[in-house]
Amino acid sequence: YFGGGGGVDGVGDEGKGNEKAVNEGVNDGEDTEEDEDVVMEDAGLTAETDPVRYYLNCLTRRGSLMTSYEALLLARTAIEDRSYNKFWECAIYRKFECTEELGDLFRPIDVTFALSIYTRANVLDKMIECLLSSGQYTQVIRLVRATNQYDFASIVRQVKETRGDSAAVRFSVILLREDPQQRPAVVQALGLERETERVDRIVDWLVAWDAGGSEGGSASGSDQSWEDVD
Secondary structure, eight states, X not given: OOOSTTOOOSGGGSOTHXXXXXXXXXXXXXXXXXXXXXXXXXXXXXXXXXXXXXXXHHHHHHTOOOOHHHHHHHHHHHHHHXXXXXXXXXXXXXXXXXXXXXHHHHTTTOHHHHHHHHHHHTOHHHHXXXXXXXXXXXXXXXXXXXXXXXXXXXXXXXXHHHHOHHHHHHHHHHHHHHOGGGHHHHHHHTTTTTOOTTHHHHHHHHXXXXXXXXXXXXXXXXXXXXXXXX
16 A cells, blocks of 8 residues: 555556665665765755755665664655655665554555555554545455454444444445344444434345345445435
8 A cells, every 4th residue: 555645656666676776875886975965965955954854865875774763754754845755665675664653644644655654564453544534444344354353343333433324334334245244243333232313224224235135236226325324
C-alpha cells in the first residue's frame, strides 16, 4: 500500500537494480563530498540555509542507515515538502525501521501512505483502522483471518461505533458473503438481541440475505434498503 497526495510514483517498481546505486550513494561511489556540496548548493540547499535538510540529504545520497530520530526528521520534511519519494525509497531499502510513530505522522495527511508504513511495521490495529476508514472491508476480513488475532464481533462493533449503523451493516454484508458462519457474531455485534429501534429493518435485511444464499444476489440488490438504516 502506498501512494496518495505525496506523489510516490512507482518507487518500489524501479527494480532491485537501483538498490546498488542507493547503497553506494547514488553516484557509483566516485563523486566526492565536494561534488555533493556543489549539487546541493545548486539546488539552493546549504548547511547554512537549511541545516536539517542538508544533513538528511547527505544521509540519503550516501545510502546511510538512519536512527529512529533521523527517520522522524525525514518524515516531517517529506510531509512539509508534500513529496514522499525520498522517504519511501529509504523505507523500501530498509535504511530505517518503519514504526507506528512514523505511520502516525502520515495518517492525518494520507491514510493510504500511513497504511503502507503500518504494514511494514506490522501494527495490526492501525492497519485495520486505516482499511476500515477507507471502506476496504474485504481487505479487513482477509487480514483478520490471516492473523487470527481479532474476532469479527469486535470489528463489527468498531465499525458501528466509529462509522454508524449503516457502515456496520455494509461490513456485515461482505463478512457474511465471505463467511456465513459469522452470522452469530454479526447478530451479537449489531445488538439485535437488545435494541428495539430499527431492529426489524436490520433483521429483515439479514433474512433477505439468507434467502439470497451464497450468490449474494439479494445483498447486492438491497443496497437501497440498508443504505437508509440510519
